[in-house]
Amino acid sequence: MRIALDAMGGDFAPEAIVKxxxxxxxxxxAGASIVLIGKEDVVNDLLKEYGYTGSNITVVNASQVIExxxxxxxxLTQKPDSSIAxxxxxxxxxxxxxxxxxxxxxxxxxxxxxSVKAVEGILRxxxxxxxxxxxxxxxxxxxxxxxxxxxxxxxxxxxELGAIYAKxxxxxxxxxxxxxxxxxxxxxxxxxxxAAHQRLKANTNINFIGNIEGRDLFNxxxxxxxxxxxxxxxxxxxxxSLYDILNDKGMHDPFFxxxxxxxxxxxxxxxxxxxxxxxxGVSSPRAICNMVLQAxxxxxxxxxxxxRKNFSE
Amino acid sequence: MRIALDAMGGDFAPEAIVKxxxxxxxxxxAGASIVLIGKEDVVNDLLKEYGYTGSNITVVNASQVIExxxxxxxxLTQKPDSSIAxxxxxxxxxxxxxxxxxxxxxxxxxxxxxSVKAVEGILRxxxxxxxxxxxxxxxxxxxxxxxxxxxxxxxxxxxELGAIYAKxxxxxxxxxxxxxxxxxxxxxxxxxxxAAHQRLKANTNINFIGNIEGRDLFNxxxxxxxxxxxxxxxxxxxxxSLYDILNDKGMHDPFFxxxxxxxxxxxxxxxxxxxxxxxxGVSSPRAICNMVLQAxxxxxxxxxxxxRKNFSE
Numbered sequence: 315m316r317i318a319l320d321a322m323g324g325d326f327a328p329e330a331i332v333k334x335x336x337x338x339x340x341x342x343x344a345g346a347s348i349v350l351i352g353k354e355d356v357v358n359d360l361l362k363e364y365g366y367t368g369s370n371i372t373v374v375n376a377s378q379v380i381e382x383x384x385x386x387x388x389x390l391t392q393k394p395d396s397s398i399a400x401x402x403x404x405x406x407x408x409x410x411x412x413x414x415x416x417x418x419x420x421x422x423x424x425x426x427x428x429s430v431k432a433v434e435g436i437l438r439x440x441x442x443x444x445x446x447x448x449x450x451x452x453x454x455x456x457x458x459x460x461x462x463x464x465x466x467x468x469x470x471x472x473x474e475l476g477a478i479y480a481k482x483x484x485x486x487x488x489x490x491x492x493x494x495x496x497x498x499x500x501x502x503x504x505x506x507x508x509a510a511h512q513r514l515k516a517n518t519n520i521n522f523i524g525n526i527e528g529r530d531l532f533n534x535x536x537x538x539x540x541x542x543x544x545x546x547x548x549x550x551x552x553x554x555s556l557y558d559i560l561n562d563k564g565m566h567d568p569f570f571x572x573x574x575x576x577x578x579x580x581x582x583x584x585x586x587x588x589x590x591x592x593x594x595g596v597s598s599p600r601a602i603c604n605m606v607l608q609a610x611x612x613x614x615x616x617x618x619x620x621x622r623k624n625f626s627e
Numbered sequence: 628m629r630i631a632l633d634a635m636g637g638d639f640a641p642e643a644i645v646k647x648x649x650x651x652x653x654x655x656x657a658g659a660s661i662v663l664i665g666k667e668d669v670v671n672d673l674l675k676e677y678g679y680t681g682s683n684i685t686v687v688n689a690s691q692v693i694e695x696x697x698x699x700x701x702x703l704t705q706k707p708d709s710s711i712a713x714x715x716x717x718x719x720x721x722x723x724x725x726x727x728x729x730x731x732x733x734x735x736x737x738x739x740x741x742s743v744k745a746v747e748g749i750l751r752x753x754x755x756x757x758x759x760x761x762x763x764x765x766x767x768x769x770x771x772x773x774x775x776x777x778x779x780x781x782x783x784x785x786x787e788l789g790a791i792y793a794k795x796x797x798x799x800x801x802x803x804x805x806x807x808x809x810x811x812x813x814x815x816x817x818x819x820x821x822a823a824h825q826r827l828k829a830n831t832n833i834n835f836i837g838n839i840e841g842r843d844l845f846n847x848x849x850x851x852x853x854x855x856x857x858x859x860x861x862x863x864x865x866x867x868s869l870y871d872i873l874n875d876k877g878m879h880d881p882f883f884x885x886x887x888x889x890x891x892x893x894x895x896x897x898x899x900x901x902x903x904x905x906x907x908g909v910s911s912p913r914a915i916c917n918m919v920l921q922a923x924x925x926x927x928x929x930x931x932x933x934x935r936k937n938f939s940e
Contacts, residue, residue: 448872459809462817496772496860504775504857528864532872544817545858547809551841552865559761559845565878 315345317609318410320397321352322379323417324597328352331416332360334602339370341603346610349410351376351397376400382595386420390428398422402429405588412609414580416593416602423460423583423592430588433618435625438468439585440475441543441592443550446572449534454480455494457543458550458581464542466509469493470517474624475584476538477520482615483582483608484537492526492536494545500524506542514540519624532569579608585621589613628658630922631723633710634665635692636730637910641665644729645673647915652683654916659923662723664689664710689713695908699733703741711735715742718901725922727893729906729915736773736896736905743901746931748938751781752898753788754856754905756863759885762847767793768807770856771863771894777855779822782806783830787937788897789851790833795928796895796921797850805839805849807858813837819855827853832937845882892921898934902926 319335321328335348342348347370350357354375361371376397380389390399401413402425415422423441432439442456456472457464464472473491480489493511495503500511502525514522526536531549541549557573560566572578579601580593589612593605612618632648634641648661655661660683663670667688674684691709693702703712714726715738728735736754745752755769769785770777777785786804793802806824808816813824815838827835839849844862854862870886873879885891892914893906902925906918925931 462809462815462820494861496775496857502775504855507775507857528861528866529868529871531865532868542817544809544820545861548807548841548858549861549865552844552862553841555842555845556869558842559882563880563882565880567876567878569872569876 315610315613316347316349316410317606317613318349318351318401318404318413319602319606320401320415320417321350321357322376322397323415324593325382325595326597327416328356328360330597330599331602332357333364333599335371335606336361336364336366337599337603338606339366339368341607342370342610346370347372348606349374349404351401353377374400374404380418380421382418384418384421386418386424389418389421390425398425402426405590406430411613412589412591414591414593414605414609416580416595416597416605419592422590426583426586426588426590430586433585433587433621433625436585436621437471438464439583440472441581442476442479442584443546443581444578445531445539445553446569447534448532448569451486452484452578453537453539454484455539455541455546455549456584457541458546459543461543464506466506466513469506469510469540469542470513473514473517473520473522473538473540475621476540478620478624479582479584479617480537482617482620483611486537488521489537490523490535491520491538491540492523492530494539494541495525495527498525498527510540579604582608582612587618587622589618628923628926629660629662629723630919630926631662631664631714631717631726632915632919633714633728633730634663634670635689635710636728637906638695638908639910640729641669641673643910643912644915645670646677646912648684648919649674649677649679650912650916651919652679652681654920655683655923659683660685661919662687662717664714666690687713687717693731693734695731697731697734699731699737702731702734703738711738715739718903719743724926725902725904727904727906727918727922729893729908729910732905735903739896739899739901739903743899746898746900746934746938749898749934750784751777752896753785754894755789755792755897756859756894757891758844758852758866759882760847761845761882764799765797765891766850766852767797768852768854768859768862769897770854771859772856774856777819779819779826782819782823782853782855783826786827786830786833786835786851786853788934789853791933791937792895792897792930793850795930795933796924799850801834802850803836803848804833804851804853805836805843807852807854808838808840811838811840823853892917895921895925900931900935902931
């Protein structure tokens with residue numbers, strides 16, 4: 315198994331990325347390897363500097379870099395030799411089993427749509443976020459920003475995508491799917507959530523447990539939290555800010571420490587023909603390492619094929 | 628000044644309410660008094676039990692009670708002698724200057740619309756929530772549940788309502804109004820927030836500072852946070868749950884302790900012809916006392932007249 319990693323993406327690239335790759339190289343399963351994509355000479359110099367002497371990291375040259383602030387579509391069109399374009403090229407040709415980057419989120423999403431594309435039958439692929447649970451486990455919330463405005467049928471599919479991710483990557487049997495809403499009762503909510511509730515309820519592929527509320531994010535009512543990308547983005551950023559606030563105050567706790575984006579890898583793109591993960595812009599080596607391990611788990615659990623099976627057949 | 632208080636509303640009514648009223652009676656400004664509305668004999672017995680001997684609490688009899696789970700409109704129609712119906716009756720006749728209740732939220736909102744009604748020019752009155760800020764102050768977020776689906780012009784008015792509340796009740800000069808969104812850039816967001824952004828930006832009555840994100844809820848970027856009621860409800864309940872989680876873990880801090888709903892009173896209804904506050908269902912005596920003091924501040928700052936002036940003239 316080969317995990318491609320964008321060496322040039324992220325606020326602390328390439329140093330933090332290469333350092334994270336060296337760390338991950340020691341933790342990967344036997345037979346798995348990392349393909350670092352970036353400026354070959356720079357990456358090789360860093361690998362030497364960090365004392366890497368193993369054989370499970372290879373380097374693929376990419377002469378261009380998509381910067382964090384660039385317009386996704388324009389950047390991908392104008393920079394065909396960028397690390398993100400090359401990474402998705404390798405993923406499309408199945409020369410790698412997964413691709414991760416802590417670079418430009420928009421370019422990672424657009425790149426997926428241009429190259430491996432959405433699984434047939436999926437209306438809108440989604441970026442999912444991971445949510446620490448008070449019971450010690452993790453939950454998944456989607457969408458967290460790829461789709462600001464959603465239709466009810468899109469939210470219904472998010473429920474299925476999230477349930478597949480929870481089952482096969484988070485190892486949760488029969489994951490509970492909840493719809494984020496402003497009240498528990500069935501008739502509550504916006505026109506969108508009212509309509510989505512009926513669709514989720516009627517969907518026999520998932521274990522829909524009904525509406526959940528903002529106070530239920532961290533408890534174990536739902537393993538999969540369904541919402542539009544506007545709402546999910548706000549929830550995720552609010553949760554992340556809490557870690558920073560507690561950290562600034564010197565307040566530590568195993569549960570809240572899991573709010574640290576470093577702890578659990580990146581945000582997977584769900585519903586595309588391939589495994590892709592987007593890391594946080596400020597990713598540290600530890601965060602990069604965890605993202606690579608998460609991508610390995612996604613690839614070994616054949617998550618992308620399971621989406622195809624669920625929606626196309 | 629007379630503050631009406633529903634003695635029968637809330638999970639721990641009437642005991643917690645009467646106890647809170649006795650507490651508030653000692654903290655009110657000179658000349659201010661409380662009108663307790665509820666079953667006269669029960670309330671009088673409790674006043675005696677709690678040792679109240681002052682002269683600034685009077686009791687008004689209400690033979691009926693609207694329970695927490697009742698349908699708001701139906702309950703108000705069928706129970707004209709309920710404490711909520713009588714409270715709003717007194718408010719409409721200007722026999723009291725404010726009305727607060729920790730009872731049925733829906734009935735409090737519908738009661739306001741039936742009796743004192745929305746200020747002319749206001750499209751949708753709003754229930755606002757209070758948000759503790761890291762700088763030690765408080766911010767206001769609206770809407771938090773009265774209006775799940777909103778139009779751009781409704782969000783624009785929320786900006787004005789919130790700014791008036793922040794200025795005159797929270798004593799914030801030139802309050803900064805921010806639009807909750809999934810990115811800071813002007814073009815980001817849902818169709819709703821994109822359109823609302825343009826309206827808020829063009830509104831010369833307020834100090835609009837642009838979009839804010841989930842991570843900005845507690846910092847001092849914005850004093851007034853504008854969003855639809857679905858989003859605001861989720862944010863508020865998520866914040867409240869944090870207090871409970873930290874409390875369960877024995878983690879205490881002056882900032883997080885302010886997340887305790889008890890600390891800051893209730894949720895004001897903004898944009899109606901009168902001052903009304905809705906308390907948390909589980910309100911303790913301390914929470915009730917703070918809600919009465921908050922209602923006093925709303926009445927003394929003539930917040931309702933300021934809404935009228937802002938929108939009708």
